[in-house]
Amino acid sequence: MIKFDAVNKRFPNGTTAVHDLTLEMPDGGITVLVGSSGCGKTTTLRMINRMVDPTSGTIHVGGKDVLAQDAAELRRSIGYVIQQSGLFPHRTIIDNIATVPLLLGWGRKKARARAAELLETVGLAPETAKRYPHQLSGGQQQRVGVARALAADPPVLLMDEPFGAVDPVVRTQLQDELLRLQQELSKTIVFVTHDIDEAVRLGDRIAVFRTGGHLVQCATPAELLARPADDFVADFLGAERGLKLLSLSTLAEVPQSPLPQTGRWELALDEARVPLGWRDTATDSSDADLLPVRPLRDTDSLLSALNESVASPAGLVARVDADGVLTGVTSREDIHERAGSAHSAARVAV
Numbered sequence: 026m027i028k029f030d031a032v033n034k035r036f037p038n039g040t041t042a043v044h045d046l047t048l049e050m051p052d053g054g055i056t057v058l059v060g061s062s063g064c065g066k067t068t069t070l071r072m073i074n075r076m077v078d079p080t081s082g083t084i085h086v087g088g089k090d091v092l093a094q095d096a097a098e099l100r101r102s103i104g105y106v107i108q109q110s111g112l113f114p115h116r117t118i119i120d121n122i123a124t125v126p127l128l129l130g131w132g133r134k135k136a137r138a139r140a141a142e143l144l145e146t147v148g149l150a151p152e153t154a155k156r157y158p159h160q161l162s163g164g165q166q167q168r169v170g171v172a173r174a175l176a177a178d179p180p181v182l183l184m185d186e187p188f189g190a191v192d193p194v195v196r197t198q199l200q201d202e203l204l205r206l207q208q209e210l211s212k213t214i215v216f217v218t219h220d221i222d223e224a225v226r227l228g229d230r231i232a233v234f235r236t237g238g239h240l241v242q243c244a245t246p247a248e249l250l251a252r253p254a255d256d257f258v259a260d261f262l263g264a265e266r267g268l269k270l271l272s273l274s275t276l277a278e279v280p281q282s283p284l285p286q287t288g289r290w291e292l293a294l295d296e297a298r299v300p301l302g303w304r305d306t307a308t309d310s311s312d313a314d315l316l317p318v319r320p321l322r323d324t325d326s327l328l329s330a331l332n333e334s335v336a337s338p339a340g341l342v343a344r345v346d347a348d349g350v351l352t353g354v355t356s357r358e359d360i361h362e363r364a365g366s367a368h369s370a371a372r373v374a375v
């Protein structure tokens with residue numbers, strides 16, 4: 026666990042970046058730090074590995090006071106990922122990833138073997154190893170940055186806007202990868218972002234900061250969305266915070282029924298019973314006129330289901346298994362009902 030106790034950071038020019046911060050970041054979880062620009066997120070993160078030292082207060086990592094440890098040694102024992110990936114431009118990818126193991130005296134062979142293994146872990150092809158950073162896309166460079174931070178298998182990973190510089194599609198992929206990796210590795214991760222959707226998606230806990238380095242609220246995503254501590258947090262979460270809450274529940278527990286055989290709209294299926302689109306039986310339409318269907322799986326969110334139920338001309342969501350084969354349908358009313366109960370549950374649960 027990472028523990029901040031009454032921590033203050035005042036820079037020599039008089040700026041208070043962090044004000045009286047007391048915060049616990051649990052072991053094996055992702056704590057996301059959010060807040061507007063300049064509210065002290067990066068400074069908070071950098072105090073964990075002593076790139077910045079606090080003016081007062083204490084910080085413990087795994088029960089040890091960081092100020093009592095050698096700063097360089099501490100830094101090597103904590104993974105660190107930043108927005109511009111921070112790769113060494115004149116070193117190959119494999120050597121970039123092997124940096125910390127080499128510094129720790131692992132020997133070139135062992136360090137490279139570990140780096141090659143990590144390339145695969147973060148979803149990069151083995152031939153990437155011999156390339157240089159400028160020969161990779163932004164998203165690939167970020168993956169290398171994550172691999173490099175994981176190289177010495179540190180228990181703690183600090184990530185400062187790691188996916189801020191890539192487009193939204195790549196960003197979602199990188200978030201998925203991080204969640205998959207985290208299921209395997211259970212690192213203690215501190216993740217800084219401006220993006221509240223990213224925070225809700227990744228965070229086990231979210232800490233919201235206000236200008237002047239004040240922590241306003243630290244809670245699970247569901248609690249934050251259902252019960253923001255004050256107007257500042259509510260504004261920060263945005264007008265759609267009710268909908269964001271639905272992104273945290275899945276369709277799994279919403280009942281489904283067999284495809285109705287009557288009604289104006291018919292769901293066209295292929296031979297394997299994979300949905301193709303909605304056919305309007307009131308007109309003389311062909312397969313080319315089918316209206317689009319976006320079938321959903323049990324793992325899809327209630328927010329996706331609500332979206333699809335509004336878009337579907339039949340007001341029905343087509344449900345499919347992992348192979349895309351139809352398992353049943355769910356009505357718009359059932360999804361609304363479930364959405365309402367997800368809200369009531371989040372309001373009372375703490």
Ligand SMILES: Nc1ncnc2c1ncn2[C@@H]1O[C@H](COP(=O)(O)OP(=O)(O)OP(=O)(O)O)[C@@H](O)[C@H]1O
Binds near residue numbers: 036064219
């Ligand atoms: N080395 C420094 N010297 C003086 N002031 C600094 C220094 N580093 C940061 N600050 C100031 O401390 C405050 C907090 O900065 P910090 O980078 O921690 O915020 P942030 O929330 O990470 O911001 P952003 O989201 O824009 O990255 C800001 O007012 C910043 O200008």
